[in-house]
Structure formats: structure tokens, C-alpha cells
Amino acid sequence: MRTINKYIAAASAIGMMLFTATSCGESEKAAAPADPSSGEAVEASAQVTDTEAVYLGVKDYGSEDVNMDNKPEFKYRFEVDGKEQIYSVFNGTKDAEGNYDYPIQNRLKENYRYNIMIEGDTVTAAEEIHEEAPSFTPIVSGTPGERTLTNFLKTSLMPVGTTLYIYGGGWDWQDVGSAVSARTLGVSPDWVRFFAEQDKDFTYRSKDGNEDNKDPKNSYYPYGGYNEYYYAGLDCSGFVGWIEYNTFETADGGEGYVTYAVDMAKELSDKGMGEWTHDIKAPDGKNGYVMKAGDIMSTDGHVWVSLGTCDDGSVVIVHSTPSDSRSGQPGGGVQISAIGTDENCEAYKLADKYMSEHYPEWYERYPAALRDPEVYFAFENEAAGRFTWDTSAENGLSDPDGLQEKKPDEVLKILFGT
Numbered sequence: 001m002r003t004i005n006k007y008i009a010a011a012s013a014i015g016m017m018l019f020t021a022t023s024c025g026e027s028e029k030a031a032a033p034a035d036p037s038s039g040e041a042v043e044a045s046a047q048v049t050d051t052e053a054v055y056l057g058v059k060d061y062g063s064e065d066v067n068m069d070n071k072p073e074f075k076y077r078f079e080v081d082g083k084e085q086i087y088s089v090f091n092g093t094k095d096a097e098g099n100y101d102y103p104i105q106n107r108l109k110e111n112y113r114y115n116i117m118i119e120g121d122t123v124t125a126a127e128e129i130h131e132e133a134p135s136f137t138p139i140v141s142g143t144p145g146e147r148t149l150t151n152f153l154k155t156s157l158m159p160v161g162t163t164l165y166i167y168g169g170g171w172d173w174q175d176v177g178s179a180v181s182a183r184t185l186g187v188s189p190d191w192v193r194f195f196a197e198q199d200k201d202f203t204y205r206s207k208d209g210n211e212d213n214k215d216p217k218n219s220y221y222p223y224g225g226y227n228e229y230y231y232a233g234l235d236c237s238g239f240v241g242w243i244e245y246n247t248f249e250t251a252d253g254g255e256g257y258v259t260y261a262v263d264m265a266k267e268l269s270d271k272g273m274g275e276w277t278h279d280i281k282a283p284d285g286k287n288g289y290v291m292k293a294g295d296i297m298s299t300d301g302h303v304w305v306s307l308g309t310c311d312d313g314s315v316v317i318v319h320s321t322p323s324d325s326r327s328g329q330p331g332g333g334v335q336i337s338a339i340g341t342d343e344n345c346e347a348y349k350l351a352d353k354y355m356s357e358h359y360p361e362w363y364e365r366y367p368a369a370l371r372d373p374e375v376y377f378a379f380e381n382e383a384a385g386r387f388t389w390d391t392s393a394e395n396g397l398s399d400p401d402g403l404q405e406k407k408p409d410e411v412l413k414i415l416f417g418t
Helices: 068-073 149-157 189-197 236-248 261-270 346-358 360-365 408-416
Strands: 002-009 029-031 043-058 076-080 083-089 113-119 122-128 274-277 296-298 303-309 315-321 333-339 385-389
Touching: 149 236, 149 303, 149 315, 149 408, 236 261, 236 303, 236 315, 261 274, 261 296, 261 303, 261 385, 303 408, 315 346, 315 408, 333 346, 346 360, 346 408
Parallel strands: 083 122
Antiparallel strands: 002 043, 029 122, 043 076, 043 113, 076 083, 113 122, 274 385, 296 303, 296 385, 303 315, 315 333
């Protein structure tokens, strides 16, 4: 650890960030004004400690009194020079409603190394020390900014088989909008790293899916109402928000698309990108209802993307969802699944084929997931329903490959190039 004297002119906006006398990329650090308890501009001459540390997490994580209501008062654990130290962390600036933006908390990830700046007992800046990321190349890749239905679906497949289900994953730390990873192009190396660190016994919430086994202090589930593991994986709305960002945007750090699952389909329609309907039932091959490739379905508690409807009425989908591993633990994540009545349905056979052939490491942990039509098409919320892209809309997605009129087997062949 080294101690230095530094004169800090604090910024009135968090966009002016200071870490050391040498500047570094804004996207790779978060820093605070000199007065860590305020977002207001001040000038102060202060003794500043600049040191390397490993972030260990929120102090007393999982305790009932460590929750979203008192998060401005949280304390945080760091390992410095081999010893655990407890610090406050600068909470950022307040909006008109008095809510902090938590710029540093939205960069901190457990067991990652950082250069941190400490003023008194408060961390006022943190810059990640990037280590070599796990090697990863998506089986199927999309192109940022290419507004076609084919590209939208190719983009949706990029995190398949390597991104685990984290409730609140893709949402920011304070659980009000998009995480940095959901506003970044490409598959996050943090998702790949977290997947590599886990095995078939990973559980997103409670062991064996039994709340009698609830262990908040050792769970990835955000019992406290804030997202400590926002960076580690994706939930359903985080996943769809990430797809939209990576389809529509061409640079990191823009406005995000993550919002409540039940609202996502209708919001796209409200933007003039296509048609939303509340009148949708589970297809059965006879009732006239279908889910076209690229359709987005929002229910009361889930959102998923259709890859098309088979002749027997079963539907192939891509989504981020909890699913039981081969050891019976509720983990899961981003995967191709089937909605159908049993494993003999066409959609399940396709989901099993593509997950086993193209994502063997995932398939060793998780069988293909079969979902009940009565559940996946059930909703009560007035905002829930199906969205279908208007391929002629100026701000929507074109469909040069005619995917909306194709069956899932044809769609998958085009997407995978087989």
C-alpha cells in the first residue's frame, strides 16, 4: 500500500472522473468527488491512499438488516495486503427523487482485483485490474446495429450455453435499470468466467429448489433487493434487454433496454416496431395460434423469444430461465428450449438436438428444458402479450430471409449455417 497527498477538485457531475494523475478510460472506472458523502462540488486537500485490493462483497451480505432500504449505509469488504479491510463506498450523485446512482458499486465484482482510492474510510474510486479472460467464441454471432430479424436471432444465440441464470443479472446493482454488461456489445467475459467457475451443482437460489434450505448469506439470489451478482449472468429480462441493445446499438455505454419482463413486448409495439396483442393462446397445431420466429412473449413473470412454431403446435424458444441440472439443482440460464406437452413433441427434439450438438459443456450439466404451454402462455397482467415485428416498419427489423414464415427446423438451419 502507498499513501500520497493529492489535491482533488471534485466534479459537479459524475462524468468528470479522477483516479490518478494519469487518465484512463471512463468505461473502465468509477470515481467520486472528494467529499464521499455528497454529490455536490467541493474542493479539499486530503490524504489519499491508492492501493490494490480484491473486492470481497457487502459486509454481512444476506443478513435481514442489509437490504435495499439501507443500502446507502452499506459497508464493504476488501482484501488489502492479505488482510480484510472494511470500508464505505461512495454512493454517487442523487437524482431528483433522492436516489443515488452508485457508480462504483456498479463496477465492483466479487473476487476481482481493483486499484482503489481511499479517503478516510471511504473508497472513492475503483478501477478494475483486467486479467486474461477465458477464451470464448460464440457458436453463432450477430452484428451490432444490423436491423434484420436474422441478426436479432443470431444475436440471441450468442450467450447460449455459457451464461448462467442469475436473478437480477443484467439489471444494475440498485435494481432500477440496465447493468453495464447489458449496455455493452458482445458476450460479457464475466458471464463466461462465472460459468467456468460453476458446475452442475450451481443453484441460483436454494439447494434442491427447496426454500427450507434457504441460505441468504451464501446465495446468489438477491434476497436483500439489490443485485450483488448483477455481473455474473442474466435473468429473462436482462437477456432480452441485452439482445435489443446488441441489435440496435453500435457502441458501448448507451441507454439500456432492460425493463420488467411483463412490459417488454408491449414497449416495442409502443415504439412503433411491430404489433402487440393480448389475444394469444398456446398453439396446438389446430387452433390457429402461432408464434413466429422473432416474436417476443411477455407473461406476468417471464419474457422469451420465439424461434417458430412446429406443425404439432410445439414452440422452440430461446430465453434465460432457471432449469434443473442433471444433479437436480435449479440453475440454468440462457438456452434453447421447447414449449410442448411432452418430450416427443417436435420442438423438444429440436431443442435437444441443438443443445447437445452445439453446446456439449452445457449439455453435460443440463438436459434440454421442456416447458408447459399452460404456464408459458398464462398471464393476467394487462401489459402481457405477444409482440410480432413489423418487417416493413422504418424503425423495426427487416426479414430478408423470410424467417417469420418458416418452421423452427428451417430457422435453426439458417441461424447455425447448417
